[in-house]
Amino acid sequence: MRTPIIAGNWKMNKTIREAIQLVLAMKDELDAIQGIEKVLCPPFTALSAVKLLVAGSSIKVGAQDIFWEEKGAYTGEISPVMLKELCDYVIIGHSERRKYFGETDEGVNRKVKAALAHGLIPIICVGENLEENEAGLTEEVVTRQVKGALEGVPAHEVEKLVIAYEPVWAIGTGKPATPEGAQAVIGGTIRKLLAEMYGEGVARKVRIQYGGSVNPANIGGFIAQPDIDGALVGGASLRAKDFVEIIRMAAQVKSEA
Ligand code: PGA
Numbered sequence: 325m326r327t328p329i330i331a332g333n334w335k336m337n338k339t340i341r342e343a344i345q346l347v348l349a350m351k352d353e354l355d356a357i358q359g360i361e362k363v364l365c366p367p368f369t370a371l372s373a374v375k376l377l378v379a380g381s382s383i384k385v386g387a388q389d390i391f392w393e394e395k396g397a398y399t400g401e402i403s404p405v406m407l408k409e410l411c412d413y414v415i416i417g418h419s420e421r422r423k424y425f426g427e428t429d430e431g432v433n434r435k436v437k438a439a440l441a442h443g444l445i446p447i448i449c450v451g452e453n454l455e456e457n458e459a460g461l462t463e464e465v466v467t468r469q470v471k472g473a474l475e476g477v478p479a480h481e482v483e484k485l486v487i488a489y490e491p492v493w494a495i496g497t498g499k500p501a502t503p504e505g506a507q508a509v510i511g512g513t514i515r516k517l518l519a520e521m522y523g524e525g526v527a528r529k530v531r532i533q534y535g536g537s538v539n540p541a542n543i544g545g546f547i548a549q550p551d552i553d554g555a556l557v558g559g560a561s562l563r564a565k566d567f568v569e570i571i572r573m574a575a576q577v578k579s580e581a
Contacts, residue, residue, distance in 0.1 A: 494536025
């Protein structure tokens with residue numbers, strides 16, 4: 325069975341001081357919840373402080389991006405070697421990076437390979453935008469993004485990673501997908517594609533999250549779907565009470581299933 329994973333993507337929010345306050349406000353409660361893997365993804369500047377605060381707890385840390393080279397003249401970039409000291413997970417290919425920073429499927433693929441080569445677990449984000457959704461292109465877009473991200477990645481690495489299906493129109497809008505709609509893409513498109521590419525055994529192991537306006541009131545519906553293995557949470561992960569409640573609800577629904 326796949327252990328569900330819920331990650332908080334803080335995006336470009338929280339100074340170091342604020343990050344410490346947020347972690348202290350939820351650490352003990354999060355740590356006590358079992359059956360769900362819990363990951364905090366602060367900005368690079370707060371990774372070190374957050375890592376120290378959660379040391380010895382069941383809470384893991386992730387970065388929000390990575391560069392594919394190990395070191396060198398790449399001003400402003402952060403390498404997998406540097407991140408390996410600070411975290412276990414790394415979000416790759418978030419739609420905001422694709423939209424504002426020109427990230428391509430090819431770049432995502434290089435980052436995925438670099439992360440895996442250094443023992444970091446990628447959380448690969450895919451998802452269609454509103455226009456694509458309305459034009460009925462969801463399956464086509466998501467298939468292209470998944471295939472692009474995984475190009476040349478061997479099956480034994482694929483089974484470790486996490487994919488986040490995040491329809492762009494649901495991110496930060498307060499208008500989430502329906503649990504059935506998310507299940508249709510996650511089970512019907514993504515896991516099916518993984519089975520075609522790598523076989524059923526691998527496809528069954530990959531954890532696939534839903535992301536986009538997840539909150540304490542709607543997490544239960546998503547996590548109850550057979551192929552949805554957790555969530556990537558943006559806005560609500562900045563509020564200690566909401567993030568704890570999301571994970572508590574998810575653990576409860578899973579334990580009753
Ligand atoms: P949201 O963001 O929960 O604020 O919609 C999700 C994400 O971008 O990962």
